[in-house]
Amino acid sequence: MDLQKIEKNMVKGSPARLFPILPESKREEKATSMLLSVFTMVPDFASAVLEEVGAPIGKRAKISCFTEVSFKGIKPSSRPDGLIVVESTRGTWAALVESKIGPSEVTEEQLADYIEVAKAQGFDAVITISNQFAGDPSHHPLSLSKTKRKGIGLFHFSWLSITSKALLLIDSKSVTDAEQSFVMRELVRYMQSSKTGMSHALSMGKDWKWLCNEVHQGHPTPKSSSALSGAVADWFQLLRFLSIKLSLAVGEPCSAHLHKKHLSDSGARMQAAICGFTQTQSFSGEIKIPNAASRLTIATSLVRKTIDLSVRVDAPKDVKQQRAAINFVLSQLKGCAADDIIVVVNWPGRTPPTKLSLQKALDEDERKALLLPELKCLPVSVDLVRVIDVGARIKTPKYLPETAEVEMKRFYEEIVQRLQKWVPKAPKVKKVPTEESAKRSIEAPSTRDFSHTANASISEWSSYRPIGAVLGFSPIGNDGQWRKPD
Numbered sequence: 001m002d003l004q005k006i007e008k009n010m011v012k013g014s015p016a017r018l019f020p021i022l023p024e025s026k027r028e029e030k031a032t033s034m035l036l037s038v039f040t041m042v043p044d045f046a047s048a049v050l051e052e053v054g055a056p057i058g059k060r061a062k063i064s065c066f067t068e069v070s071f072k073g074i075k076p077s078s079r080p081d082g083l084i085v086v087e088s089t090r091g092t093w094a095a096l097v098e099s100k101i102g103p104s105e106v107t108e109e110q111l112a113d114y115i116e117v118a119k120a121q122g123f124d125a126v127i128t129i130s131n132q133f134a135g136d137p138s139h140h141p142l143s144l145s146k147t148k149r150k151g152i153g154l155f156h157f158s159w160l161s162i163t164s165k166a167l168l169l170i171d172s173k174s175v176t177d178a179e180q181s182f183v184m185r186e187l188v189r190y191m192q193s194s195k196t197g198m199s200h201a202l203s204m205g206k207d208w209k210w211l212c213n214e215v216h217q218g219h220p221t222p223k224s225s226s227a228l229s230g231a232v233a234d235w236f237q238l239l240r241f242l243s244i245k246l247s248l249a250v251g252e253p254c255s256a257h258l259h260k261k262h263l264s265d266s267g268a269r270m271q272a273a274i275c276g277f278t279q280t281q282s283f284s285g286e287i288k289i290p291n292a293a294s295r296l297t298i299a300t301s302l303v304r305k306t307i308d309l310s311v312r313v314d315a316p317k318d319v320k321q322q323r324a325a326i327n328f329v330l331s332q333l334k335g336c337a338a339d340d341i342i343v344v345v346n347w348p349g350r351t352p353p354t355k356l357s358l359q360k361a362l363d364e365d366e367r368k369a370l371l372l373p374e375l376k377c378l379p380v381s382v383d384l385v386r387v388i389d390v391g392a393r394i395k396t397p398k399y400l401p402e403t404a405e406v407e408m409k410r411f412y413e414e415i416v417q418r419l420q421k422w423v424p425k426a427p428k429v430k431k432v433p434t435e436e437s438a439k440r441s442i443e444a445p446s447t448r449d450f451s452h453t454a455n456a457s458i459s460e461w462s463s464y465r466p467i468g469a470v471l472g473f474s475p476i477g478n479d480g481q482w483r484k485p486d
Helices: 003-009 027-041 043-053 108-121 159-172 178-191 206-216 226-250 266-280 322-333 366-370 391-395 399-414 435-447 458-471
Strands: 010-015 062-071 082-088 091-099 125-130 153-158 282-288 296-301 306-314 341-346 354-357 381-389 474-476 481-483
Touching (some): 003 010, 003 082, 027 043, 027 082, 027 091, 027 178, 043 153, 062 108, 091 108, 108 125, 125 159, 153 159, 159 178, 206 391, 226 266, 226 282, 226 296, 226 399, 266 282, 306 399, 322 341
Parallel strands (some): 125 153
Antiparallel strands (some): 062 082, 282 296, 306 381, 474 481
């Protein structure tokens, strides 16, 4: 497969234009055309987005993009919004693109149709873009069976995630070409406009509200419930939304942390979250932040109706006292005025953690309550926790995302960005004794005054075994006793 063959098989399609001439009703096609045209003009931006879907983008790669494409042997109604073709030394990679604006979402039928088109044309992937969020680009909001999508990569981006990548690229000043930089800023300006239909907010779905009501009324939730799966998907979208918002706040790419086995299996991640919820009636997740002391943990309890924010710092292992291990963390928070932070010290084994409010823990005398003198070991880690009571509004579609975003940024600014993780000290070079220093160490004991030992008993002399030979003592018999010198 190469570009020439792809173009030959096209019945319809035109190169992506930065200024497409389309009627107002074609907002999706207009947005797709502008985005794909910027891919062809700004390779760094294309790389930032497409490297997450496996495109072989390098310095010598050539990117070609088309809009509203249809192909020979395919029904005319099967017409995706766009096509991306990447030519590199590793071969040719191609992906169909379907985008949605506003509340519109890609349907399962439409997605299955485009996967069949991709298979027939020998393409590598199908990419969808909408206002929906996905925990990871490889975890599509729609679940299709593996047999249907076999051989085709299926990926999804939200418009906000693409906007954030563009903003981070602009902030990093890695795009040095003046024209490319201008084009990037104009694209961001377009995508951030409320008139384009590209939403930068998140609303929890109807399944989330249903689940909240079920928990508040004390009803058990079966694992097989489709509504529970929908609520879990909402939670994954919330984590992705918050990681993007934090990325924009700190100017560095943050992401939701996924276990290794969940990266390649979104179904396993879904089942793990469902099982966890049926046991605790809560959801939790972590956000990875570059160079931070630890991942930021976000949890939502539907029983307590709270948002819990926390960060864990490992205690240093090169100290001898419990107080010193705890002081390593608390000393970094001196001057912090937050009065709703709880300090939780975790101990080895089954020993219960000790807790104290941050303001009390910063006081030298009050801090003693965190120590366990009866334990002859150091703490394992220190957690800093903030609990936000959201009440019944936890089920309101927009309130939870908005509150979580504000509180996450506040917690990061007040606590997380102050912290540094413990790093073991570098080993020191061992001093090799010189011949002179070794001689001095041997001769030194002979200059001491041992006259006070002249009248010591034979048994007392046994305590001087280590220096017996130096003083000229000699052992008597096999009992290990020493004879006093004459």
